Amino acid sequence: MSRRRIGQETLQLGSGPSRGRSSLDALAALIDWVPIARDLDVISCAAKGEPAWPPLALFKALLIAVWYDLSDIKLAEALDDRASFRRFCWFSGSEPTPERTAFVRFRKALAIHGLERTLFATITDQLAAKTITVKTGTLVDATIIESASKQDGEARWVGRRGKPAVHGFKAHVGADADTSLVEQIAVTSANVADSKAGPAAVPDDPGEVFADSAYRGRHFGDAVRAKGGTPRIAATSMWGRDEAETLARLDAWNRPIHRIRQRIEKIFGTWKRSYGLRRMRWRGMAKATLQIHLTAIAYNLKRAMAITTAA
Template identity: 75%
Template sequence: MRGSLWTAPEVRDSIAPINGLRFAMSRRRIGQESFKFGDRRGTRGSSLDDLATIIDWAPVEHALSNISNAAKGEPAWPPLALFKAMLLSVWYDLSDVKLAEALDDRASFRRFCGFSASEPTPERTAFVRFRKALVERALDKVLFDAITTQLKTKAITVKTGTLVDATIIASASEGDGDARWVKHKGKAAVHGFKAHVGADAETALVEEVAITPANVNDGKAGPDALPDNPGEVFADSAYQGNHFGDAVRAKGGTPRIVVTGMWGRDEAETLRRLDAWNQPIHRVRGRIEKIFGTWKRSYGLRRMRWRGLAKAGVQVRLTAIAYNFKRTISIVAAAT
């Protein structure tokens, strides 16, 4: 019919503006059938059931509302379902192929994403298109901020301090033009990227993330990893200098940076003062190494999956979001 848009009743229309025009994105409806996953009374549910209810997903769904991830001529999968699937891929260290297989097979995965027991689930290519859309719209930062804001209200009671550090992650390929080589004393050279992280000193919840090529100096990129009102900021000697210290003070914080030397007339006394300054900082900032260890051992962040700085940013922020979910669940459980 001239002047009208029509879609089949089994899909949902989402009207999205592009360049001042509006068009209808046809989306599949999922979870319309009864969730026939068996009677779970008297049995312990999946940990994914707890993760599914810890935040309000409406702001996340709103942030994703203008994404169209459909193959040509097909209705699109709901973006929130695909985003939740991306989190599953981090928690269980799954490739796109393995994720599609697991989502088709595992009841807990289906429940978490909103699929009922017998309806079809996305193929690998849907995740590829969805990730491309996240990169094009730079939504990884938006999603990280929206989710972390909610999780912080559950996990952080009083802000006292911030841990800042960086970790190097190998590139997917030495042909990645956005990555750079870096060589640290006593270690093999690495071609890759660097994730700069600011985490709450008490809860180890990640509050800010910045991603750069691996050869960018920690102190130079450090200000981008600072949350607002950071409190005392604990960092190693790579963050010495006015650039980082001034950024901390500008946000209302106090720098607590490891120093490598002090002036003094008596060597023994000077070394004692140096140790007295550095040891408390080392004890606190060492907690951030557990974050990086979890990311690399459990969440597959030993190497980037895809090429390019923008896609590296998506992978690191998805990992930080997934980590924050699990960390918050642990904090809430310990407090009850």
């Protein structure tokens, strides 16, 4: 397949030209991009009759779009204009950069090949090796994301107590309890129960698994134990002869679970407030799955950088 050569005549996988360092330069140096380039090597999404852009450069551009909440048009404009964006994607200062349609084609190719899970695993494994020393626990929860359109036939309506119903999808997430790095993701339509899809969000050897009362029941608990973990699920009631004593036991059980479990809410807050995941950008389950995984990858990179910088 014919591909363009960028960045001083060749696509190099190291750091870019050293002109005014930025946070993107630190992110570029955080991991080894060679395995990611290898994962992407199956993709060629050029316009007819043109050489293809290097897929790693396009993938890095999509991460920039998540971090800065940019549409395809704004991403193309910013990549053409901002030196730090060019360095991160390894474009030299004078050469052309991809147009909006290149990102559309690339995203379609990612979804067709189902590469979002592979890329997420490749990057997250590297980040976990840098930040997680001893695995002690896992946070599991889900968040609802509104669909791009009410005509999206793969999204579903779901009611919420005291809030308007939402038409959309649901991201089921397992995150490390200590580092808050996202380790496992499952995406469903919004009407799938947390307890039903929850096992798919539990990584292997999860340690203690902290979840709210939506995950009560044998289905989730048995799945956690089968993966070598111990379920720590918030309770809504307990048996007892004395009401005051029973309520005290219920509070004693739930308080540490809620204290640890609430850390996952900060992950969802970052995704929605800072990374544009308040609603889906595109229609369909495949593209919803891709958007959520790209958001998780972008979040994990920033989170890992914060951890390693503070260490």
